Amino acid sequence: MTYFRKKIYATAGFNTVSLGTGRKEFHPKKPRPGIEHYIKEAGLGSINQIQNPENIDEGVIGNFMAARFCNQGNLGGFFPMVHPTFQYKPCIRVEGACDSGGLALATAIKTILADMADVVMCIGVEVQNSVKAIYGADYLAGADWFSGNRKKGHVYFFPDLFSRRAGACYEKFGNEKVREGMAHWYVNAIENARKNPDAQEYHNKNSDLLATGMTSPNPKAFCEHINVFDCSKVSDGGSALIFASEEGLKKIGVELKDAVEVISYAQVQDNLTTPPPDLTKLSTCAVAAKRAYDRAEIKSSDLSVLDVHDCFTIAGLLAVEAAGVAGYGEGADFITDGNTKSDGIIPTNTTGGLVGYGHPTGASGVRQAIDVVKQLLGKAGDCQVKISPDKPFGMMSSMGGNDKTVVAMIFRKE
Amino acid sequence: MTLDERLQNVTIIGAAGKMGSGIAVLVAQEMSKLKLKPENKDKIYRLNLVDITEKALDGLRSYMKVQLVKAAEKSTVLLRQIYVDRKDLIENGEIINAFVDDTYALLNFTTDYNIAKDSHLVFEAIFENEEIKIKVLKQLKEICLPDALFLTNTSSIPISYLDEQAGLGGRIVGYHFYNPPVIQKLVEIIYADNTTEELKEIGLEFGKRLRKKLVPAADISGFIGNGHFSRDGLYAMNKVEELKDEYGYHGALYIMNKVSQDFLVRPMGIFQLIDYVGLDVFQSLLRVMRTHLKLEHLNSDQLNRFMDKKITGGQNPNGSQKDGFIKYEKNRPAGVYNIEEGKYRMFDEDWRAEIDKKLNPTNEKFAPWRALLMDGKKMEKLETHFNNLKGMDTYGSTLALDFLKTTKEIGENLVKNGVANSEKEVNEVLMNGFFWLYGPIHNFI
Structure with missing residues (x-):
């Protein structure tokens, strides 16, 4: 592969529990850990898997809205908390709404490619349970063009944007088919989350997931075309992943067999002030996926595992189309037929995704990369899927806003 | 007189009690939604909340604030429509606060029953003691407008008996909320022998607006519940x-x-x-x-x-x-x-x-x-x-x-x-x- 000027590896991923409704230990009125806790827990979880943490050169922290959810800025200042040797090392916080984690990955890689560092720790983090969802909806609306769109938007701003996408898909491809595809996405998300002890839906005991997924929308209380089960969770959590050059891996004492190579990524930005060109497509995600494939010189059919940004079930459905594993308009049937299940053609969101694991917004992109890396390393525990030797590739695609900011990244296990 | 007209001036007696305070939250929201309609913007709306001690009223003030916020949080879909022309109100939080402030502005808290003099609708929610209820209803009959209608929250006293004892001439209906009124869906509606048709209609329409389940019960002590x-x-x-x-x-x-x-x-x-x-x-x-x-x-x-x-x-x-x-x-x-x-x-x-x-x-x-x-x-x-x-x-x-x-x-x-x-x-x-x-x-x- 020739896309990068030198080899980049990812290793030592760690996800905290995604805390929020659904977890037994979660109680909305009891005190909970703050954002600094998650940065530290995730960072230490990663450090514990390497030999020489003092050789980590830099930190990148991906976070979306700590300034509003936690009244906290200057997040780089929490990096030295993770390990004493991080004191006075560079750290930068990056933000791109729900793709903040994806941007953190890209930033870490660019730093290494620029020869400014050999090892970069990438941490994604978000704490959102500090306010009720009705107020959090306003904070999250900052992922769209706030001054242009918030006033005319819905109470639940983002759910409504994706509800409109669902509505457009119902109209174009048939209500029943799409609705069923979304419900099956939900079922797969929860079934996978039940295998992942860190997932917010790990404790879900519902015996009829499909019926729950098919719950009729209630526009008076929520959105016109989606129900609350179509939504990802309100979550607190953190994820940390280390990127290193070949030399960097040696410095931190990680063997090549415990690392996965990053062979390409694409970071794509759409104009926040313009409406999506087609509600039935994630056009920006599609551009990102295509560029990532082209740069890696692989096709979607070469993937053994995929992790997409299912902030809503309809987003999951459109994301598998954008990733090219299902054709346009065919996502619903593709999912309903079981192709995205762990034993399907392309195991997707194998640890629960945003619907099942949870969606600590700024952490999600990092979490997605970690879970793909773990799958390729064969370290995904009960969530492990088959990685065939002729298809040693995995891709994550993380999205910010309404298909505005996207990072798609492809990994290969040598 | 229509329900909308009657809802311009309402009094709740026993408003700081367990039932009265819940009824107050429900009535306040309905009045506020009316007031916020563009055609009503110049009209004066008042909800008089009456109880016997200032201390009880202080408790009621805090309760109303908390409950109005909760209620607004649950109806923000509607509130965003109501405040659609207020360009300064953008976020849910701003809209919720505006509704709570607008609603709170309609409230009079007092220990003086005479405030009911301009009310067209009076809710009685005092302690379940028939001597006191009758005494209060008699007093209100003297204070209130001659066409004022009374909704009593009694849970057991026959309405015809209250009507007769207080001399209300059928201007009373049993309107029995369940505890806590803000949450419980049920209202038992009980007509006295002489309850006027107008009041029956008002009772039914108001129940519908509150999205309560109205179940009619005969005017026999204890009713159904x-x-x-x-x-x-x-x-x-x-x-x-x-x-x-x-x-x-x-x-x-x-x-x-x-x-x-x-x-x-x-x-x-x-x-x-x-x-x-x-x-x-x-x-x-x-x-x-x-x-x-x-x-x-x-x-x-x-x-x-x-x-x-x-x-x-x-x-x-x-x-x-x-x-x-x-x-x-x-x-x-x-x-x-x-x-x-x-x-x-x-x-x-x-x-x-x-x-x-x-x-x-x-x-x-x-x-x-x-x-x-x-x-x-x-x-x-x-x-x-x-x-x-x-x-x-x-x-x-x-x-x-x-x-x-x-x-x-x-x-x-x-x-x-x-x-x-x-x-x-x-x-x-x-x-x-x-x-x-x-x-x-x-x-x-």
């Missing part, structure tokens, strides 16, 4: 008298409370429910029914002995449960009172395990009320549960089936005696007002 609850509670108390020799008062109370909660799958045991309502309220309910129905057996010495000891149940001003038949720690049952010993016997003593074993020797696990609440197959599961009870032949199952049978008979008698139009209405009241999973008139036995 308390007609059932009073007899259900008395059955349990009488049963305690039967069982006390063998298990002590505390053991007998514990048995009946547990059987009603666990074996009958109710949200709380019968004695916990009486504690929640208040022993004083329950006693007063029995007194009213005894007097109006001329049924001497609607009385309980046991209850009177608790009241003599000033053990009243009910809630503290902060909402926590006061001790009654049961002792509460962190709002959870922790012991039961033995009236003879004059003390609470705590659950962590040995007696409890022995009784549990006697009630349920095979330690059968019953699905609790909460687990079945949202279960789509709850009726099938309840049927299986009661069939299991029938097959068990244990001490607990026998007590439970007797209780179930009695409860059913009480419900059937309410229909037979004309209190309820049909079995369906009895079931609706118990399921919506008391959160039962099933109505008392069922086919389980």
Whole structure:
């Protein structure tokens, strides 16, 4: 592969529990850990898997809205908390709404490619349970063009944007088919989350997931075309992943067999002030996926595992189309037929995704990369899927806003 | 005069009480939504909240703020539409705060009944004591406009009797909310013999706007809800008298409370429910029914002995449960009172395990009320549960089936005696007002 000027590896991923409704230990009125806790827990979880943490050169922290959810800025200042040797090392916080984690990955890689560092720790983090969802909806609306769109938007701003996408898909491809595809996405998300002890839906005991997924929308209380089960969770959590050059891996004492190579990524930005060109497509995600494939010189059919940004079930459905594993308009049937299940053609969101694991917004992109890396390393525990030797590739695609900011990244296990 | 017109000036008497404060939250929101319509922007709206002490009104002020915020948070979809032209209000939080402020601005808090003089609609929600209710209604008749309409929240006093005693000429209707009014869907609506057609219509329309389930009950003391609850509670108390020799008062109370909660799958045991309502309220309910129905057996010495000891149940001003038949720690049952010993016997003593074993020797696990609440197959599961009870032949199952049978008979008698139009209405009241999973008139036995 020739896309990068030198080899980049990812290793030592760690996800905290995604805390929020659904977890037994979660109680909305009891005190909970703050954002600094998650940065530290995730960072230490990663450090514990390497030999020489003092050789980590830099930190990148991906976070979306700590300034509003936690009244906290200057997040780089929490990096030295993770390990004493991080004191006075560079750290930068990056933000791109729900793709903040994806941007953190890209930033870490660019730093290494620029020869400014050999090892970069990438941490994604978000704490959102500090306010009720009705107020959090306003904070999250900052992922769209706030001054242009918030006033005319819905109470639940983002759910409504994706509800409109669902509505457009119902109209174009048939209500029943799409609705069923979304419900099956939900079922797969929860079934996978039940295998992942860190997932917010790990404790879900519902015996009829499909019926729950098919719950009729209630526009008076929520959105016109989606129900609350179509939504990802309100979550607190953190994820940390280390990127290193070949030399960097040696410095931190990680063997090549415990690392996965990053062979390409694409970071794509759409104009926040313009409406999506087609509600039935994630056009920006599609551009990102295509560029990532082209740069890696692989096709979607070469993937053994995929992790997409299912902030809503309809987003999951459109994301598998954008990733090219299902054709346009065919996502619903593709999912309903079981192709995205762990034993399907392309195991997707194998640890629960945003619907099942949870969606600590700024952490999600990092979490997605970690879970793909773990799958390729064969370290995904009960969530492990088959990685065939002729298809040693995995891709994550993380999205910010309404298909505005996207990072798609492809990994290969040598 | 239309309901919209009447809602321009409303008074709630007893507004700081448990029921009055909840009614105040509901009425305030409806008035505020009217005021916020563009065509009403120049009209004056006032909701007068009257109670007897300034201290009570201070409590009401805090309660209103908290509840109005909660209510606004739940109706933000609608509020965003209402405030669509307010360019300065963008976020949900800003819209919620604006609605709370706009609603709060309509409220007058006072101890002076004379404020009701301009009201077209008056809610009466004072303590369930007929002498005081009549006195207050008489006073209001003098103070209020001659066409003012009265909605009384009495839970047991016949409306025709109040009408006649206060001389309201049919301008009164029974409008019985359930506790807490903000949450409970049920309102029993009771017409006096002379209730005017206009008031009947106003009552029905207002109920619809509040999205309450209105169930008509005949004007017979206790109506449907308390007609059932009073007899259900008395059955349990009488049963305690039967069982006390063998298990002590505390053991007998514990048995009946547990059987009603666990074996009958109710949200709380019968004695916990009486504690929640208040022993004083329950006693007063029995007194009213005894007097109006001329049924001497609607009385309980046991209850009177608790009241003599000033053990009243009910809630503290902060909402926590006061001790009654049961002792509460962190709002959870922790012991039961033995009236003879004059003390609470705590659950962590040995007696409890022995009784549990006697009630349920095979330690059968019953699905609790909460687990079945949202279960789509709850009726099938309840049927299986009661069939299991029938097959068990244990001490607990026998007590439970007797209780179930009695409860059913009480419900059937309410229909037979004309209190309820049909079995369906009895079931609706118990399921919506008391959160039962099933109505008392069922086919389980």
